[in-house]
Amino acid sequence: MKDIVLTGRRQKKELWYLLGSFVIANLFNLGAILYYGSPMTEMFTSFFYVLLFTLFIYALTLIPRLLYNMLKKKAHTEVKN
Amino acid sequence: MKETNLGRREFLKTLGVAGAGILAATSPWLSAFSEVNHTARDRCRIGIIGPGSRGQFLMGFLAQNPKADIVAIADIYQPSIDGALKIAPKAKVYKDYRRLLADPEVDGVIVATPLNTHYGIVMDAFDAGKHVYCEKTIGYTMEECFNMYNRHMSSGKLFFTGQQRLFDPRYIKVMDLVHRGTFGKISAVDAYWNRNGDWRREVPDPSLEKFINWRLYGDSSRGLMSELGCHQLQIGTWALGKLPDRVMGHGGITFWKDGREVHDNVHCIYGYDTGESLTYGSVISNKFYGLEEKIMGNLGTVEPESGKYYFEEVAPAPAFLQMVNSWENALFEEIPFAGTSWAPETANVNKGEFILGERPKTDGTSLLVDAFVEAVITGKQPERIAEEGYYASLLCLWGHKAIETGQMLVFPEEYKIDYAPYGTKKINPATDSPA
């Protein structure tokens, strides 16, 4: 089995993606609170849902990035051949 | 039935009040406990007439009360006497209740005999100068109830009836909320008590059938109306704060065709001149919906038996879930309550609130017995307790009559008593002419 190596740079990058997802999830929550006229306290009380949504967005960012990396890798090997 | 003996202190704590005074408007009979500290060293002597199933259940609470001595029992059935002596081994035993009533060592009696025997025993007890706790329904006819109430008034002796919900913390608290308008205008109370069972007791000898299964026969019982309905109709009038003025009903023997004479399925509608309705139904061949009194206001519903209330307006689901739901609906083009959505339908289901913040622990019987003991010691009749019992009995007997006659009946003016909370006044035949 091949070891997966996560470089320090990669880890940092993923954390930034996660943070970005968290900020977006909170913006969605804020938008929903304003739209539905709910109390602002839901910024805290809906934290669990926001966290779930964060993971969802993060997962969404993973798919194009994985695809992009795969294609990039393929193109690289074709050029090499 | 097993019941927790909720102490008086815990009782008041459960109600969330420092003293019973706060609830005086809704449940003034709680004043029975107002001298509880002064009477700490006092005792009273109680006699039990008819220590059968219910009588022994009540004796269990008396036996735990340090202020009460069960000094005598009277019964005509040896197994009941044997059972009672296990709870009160020192009690004197009488086969004839009149001898117990003649016993000067008895201050008050609990009457827990079959319905048709209450009248004679209770009237004799008042005449003998005893305080009386009579199980519900107090009389077999409306006239009997009326005479019993009047004898209580003229004798000056205490009269308690077996309406334990008057002392049930759930009911006390919720009636306070109901009367303060928390649930808005109450338009209807829908009460029902459903069971799936034949309501029979085992009979050691066929000759004892009518004696043991007295509930099932017309000359000793009014069936489901007197045995179950009496409790729940009282809740209706307590919540609505007035007496209905007409009733219609229907009943039949549809399932338990085993020689019984009383209906196994009854329904009554009690109507108010102001439009409200109080309905009562009981079926003993289906227990799915069990037992409840639904008190329905425009702002909320109370279900005291399950100890809960529900407001009409449910707090909306968190905005985030509403948003997800709207996406989901847009995606699947479904209406919110038809879908299999994981979000708001589950989030905003109306689960209600527990009246006492927890599951119900007691049905009030132990406190009712304690209140009787306190009252026998002080000699003070708690306000409204006899009147609530009186009208509860009248309502169930009146409903029974409507079922029997198949007619819509109007409340008989001649049985009204002076009772301000329901706005009723006794008719004086000499001076008042019925309208």
Ligand SMILES: NC(=O)c1ccc[n+]([C@@H]2O[C@H](COP(=O)([O-])OP(=O)(O)OC[C@H]3O[C@@H](n4cnc5c(N)ncnc54)[C@H](O)[C@@H]3O)[C@@H](O)[C@H]2O)c1
């Ligand atoms: N408040 C409640 O929730 C509640 C519950 C159950 C019963 N009850 C009431 O309690 C009463 C008794 O019901 P029960 O289930 O205990 O019935 P039961 O048949 O178990 O007991 C009745 C007892 O009375 C005795 N008895 C009959 N005639 C008598 C007489 N002339 N003198 C002395 N004793 C006599 C019987 O021998 C028996 O021991 C009824 O009025 C019933 O409606 C009230």
